[in-house]
Amino acid sequence: MSWAMEIETPTYTDLVVIGAGPAGLMAACWAARYHVNVRILDDKPERVLTGHADGLTCRTLEIFDSFGIAHEVCSEASVDVQMRYWRPNGVGGLERFQSLISQKPGVSRFQQCLLSQGRIEELLERVCAEGGVLVERNMETLELGPIEEDESCKYPIEVKIRRKVNPGTPSEQEPAVDANDSIDDHGIKVIRCKYLIGADGAHSWTRRQLGIAATGASTDECWGVIDLVPLTNFPDIRQSCVISSLHGNIHVVPRERQLVRLYIQLESATPGERLDRSKITAEMLISTTKKILHPYTFEYASIDWFTVYQVGQRIADKFSAAERVFLVGDAVHTHSPKIGQGMNVSLQDAYNLSWKICSVIKGILKSSSLASYETERRPVAEELIDVDRETVSFYCSRGAIDRGGLQEFRNKHYRFLSGVAVDYSGSEMISPKHVSLPRFDDEPSTEACESLVEERFSHICLGQRLPSYRVVKHANAEPTSVGSLLSSNGRWKLLIFTGDLRVEAQAVRFNNVSKAISATSCSIRQRSALDMGCQASVDIFAIMACPRDSVPLLSLPEIYHPWNESTGWEYDTVYTDEPDVYGVCEDAYGRYGIDRTRGCLVLCRPDQHVAYCGELEHTAGLELFCSRIFMETRSECD
Structure with a gap:
């Protein structure tokens, strides 16, 4: 035009x-x-x-x-804590027959x-x-x-x-x-x-x-959705539940401000035709709800919103x-x-x-x-x-809920529906899962090491979001979640799990990796606050596997507490995996599957997904990954 x-x-x-x-x-x-x-x-x-x-x-x-x-x-x-399920009781009424937790423990904070x-x-x-x-x-x-x-x-x-x-x-x-x-x-x-x-x-x-x-199609299934303040004696009206009756299905979803959302199954559309939504009124949805909930009574104080949709993908x-x-x-x-x-x-x-x-x-x-x-x-x-x-x-089939299989159905899709199972591995923005690793004195041959890369950090999944566990801030003993370190500030996050620095051999390994990252030629340093100040695109954190009092913060290399003329030392970058002052310890190392005697490197993208994971010695692999995705900095071009 x-x-x-x-x-x-x-x-x-x-x-x-x-x-x-x-x-x-x-x-x-x-x-x-x-x-x-x-x-x-x-x-x-x-x-x-x-x-x-x-x-x-x-x-x-x-x-x-x-x-x-x-x-x-x-x-x-x-808050959605529990889902309940109802079915016909055989004598003209409804019965609650199953309750399932909405979110499994430990999935997220x-x-x-x-x-x-x-x-x-x-x-x-x-x-x-x-x-x-x-x-x-x-x-x-x-x-x-x-x-x-x-x-x-x-x-x-x-x-x-x-x-x-x-x-x-x-x-x-x-x-x-x-x-x-x-x-x-x-x-x-x-x-x-x-x-x-x-x-x-x-x-x-x-x-x-x-x-x-856009490729796909609409089905004949039609549903009404209505937000209202209900007046009813149905006992689970303030709890997520699915009701399967002889007159159809309803999903009850409690909302804020005493509102409840109802998803109401309607008569299927004529095959091949689009639903005429203008013919469906709020009162028609209320009438269908009363039939499905019978013998419980159902009225409403006010209607906030309603719509009708025909299912399509x-x-x-x-x-x-x-x-x-x-x-x-x-x-x-x-x-x-x-x-x-x-x-x-x-x-x-x-x-x-x-x-x-x-x-x-x-x-x-x-x-x-x-x-x-x-x-x-x-x-x-x-x-x-x-x-x-x-x-x-599954839910539109009359009597599907009554036939059982609810737990199996929910388990099949649970991690996807919670959002925590999204996996970007295979993307060029994620390091390959299988890489050749150098051999250490206490490990098998190089060939065997290649197959062990995923086993060393068994609960850190390349391509998935990094789970969050509780740690303790070194500077002031404040309990902190790892997730809070991964704020959406536009920066990549390098988490250095130092291991137990009271062990001399581990302290040597940690000092070596710190020297490598602190080198002016290191792409991580060039993008950190040491070189870029407030324009940094990488934040560096250390998480120790030893008590905070065993290693003074300022004894660590400067990359973990960079100096600023206006604000002094940085105190928010070093943490420990130990019980906090209340005695609570979530064992971050154990839950990540990290060996407390060896530690590891974890690089997270700005969207909290793990892009790289390796041994402390594997800074060369980290550099290789960074060179593939990052533009050269000024110092690299000079």
């Missing part, structure tokens, strides 16, 4: 994000942390206020914690919970604002131009936008326009950018502009175009809301992608790293579709 009277000089920015839902805001949060120039555009006048997604997995809460908002989410949310999408968006928008990134609302996207193929073009993407006019909205309340925008006489603005992220939902404008198809044929324009969330995969994964997987798409784009923009990573987005996230999307299809089939 051609737009009249275009301005020749457009606005330039590093990144454009289209869509200010959870995925778009997560992408913008990373941009704010990296301090890249970003514009996030949304066609709606305000954020979501009611309804939509609400389930939050423990992995999503870990991500929120890395941005500093998990405590607010958890304090306001409805966070418990899965439920909180409205609107509140999540509000918190993410605040993170963006703290970094100077504001959402531009009421912005209509008009045209996405062809991506320039000339490598010398720094801003190869052009997008045309226009502010929507809201009748009755005072002009002073309309979204602000960037003062540098090029605007023609029709109010059309032209933006050129280096990268663009389409987070604009299932009917993605970005995907359509790129001509990318689709996945985009491609996740990006020329590794310049990317799709995340519902723009690239759609499924039913029954498994509570929509917001979670969408957030995690953006969490995986945006730090890579920002790192390329800032000159930290090579641009080839962007290919890893589809490599890493497509398998997740494909498994999501498969799990959703199987779940819908």
Whole structure:
């Protein structure tokens, strides 16, 4: 389409994000942390206020914690602890026949919970604002131009936008326009950018502009969803439960503010036809609920929101175009809301992608790293579709719950649904699992060592997120979680598990690795605070397997407590795996499967996934991995 009277000089920015839902805001949060120039555009006048997604997995809460908002989410949310199951009792009523815990112990330090999408968006928008990134609302996207193929073009993407006019909205309340925008006489603005992220939902404008198809189909299964304040004598109304009756199925999901969400099975659509949602009313959903819950009574005090959907699963044929324009969330995969994964997987798409784009923009990573987005996230999307299809089939079958197999079904998919099993191994952004390792005097031959690399650190999985256990800060004995060290500040994290430094041989090994990392030629040092100060892209932490009083902090090499003329020594980088002052010890070494007499090196990406793991002596392997993905620093170029 051609737009009249275009301005020749457009606005330039590093990144454009289209869509200010959870995925778009997560992408913008990373941009704010990296301090890249970003514009996030949304066609709606305000954020979501009611309804939509609400389930939050423990992995999503870990991500929120890395941005500093998990405590607010958890304090306001409805915690999901137990799932209960109901079936017909054979005499016209219902009976509770099974109760299962919602989240297995030890999976995460966070418990899965439920909180409205609107509140999540509000918190993410605040993170963006703290970094100077504001959402531009009421912005209509008009045209996405062809991506320039000339490598010398720094801003190869052009997008045309226009502010929507809201009748009755005072002009002073309309979204602000960037003062540098090029605007023609029709109010059309032209933006050129280096990268663009389409987070604009299932009917993605970005995907359509790129001509990318979404492959899949809709089923005949139809469900209603309603948020309300119930008035009922059903005993489990404030607990997650599944009710299978002769009249259909209901999923009960307790929400914040006394709200309850009901997923209500409706009559199937006519095969091959789309459901006419306009014919389904809230009162029809209430009527169906009363039939399913009989003989329990059911009324309501108020209705907050409702919708109707026809189950379908689709996945985009491609996740990006020329590794310049990317799709995340519902723009690239759609499924039913029954498994509570929509917001979670969408957030995690953006969490995986945006730090890579920002790192390329800032000159930290090579641009080839962007290919890893589809490599890493497509398998997740494909498994999501498969799990959703199987779940819908299981729960929609009349009497399926009554036939048993619930525990087996939940166990089969539990780790995926919790979000903690996502595995990026095989990506170029993850070190290979099998590498040739040098031989030590107390070990078998080199050939045998190659097969032992995964056994040495048995509970640290390359490609997966690093679990969090409690440790003690050396400087002040403060109990701290390893997860809190992995904040989303845009930096890689090198965790040096020193082993027991009271053992002379281990102290020698630790000093040797410290010298190697402290060398001016070491790529880790060149990217650390020692050389880069506040511009560092790598944080270094030491976690000792000996009491804090046995090794004075300032006796350690300077790389573990760098000096700053304004603030003095750094005291937040050395920790110990020992009981805290309350006698609590989670045995981080043991739970990671790390030998306390040998220690190891663990390199985590900015998104908390383990990229490299090796013996303390294996700094050469670490250097090799870094050389594959990092751009050269100035000192490397000199």
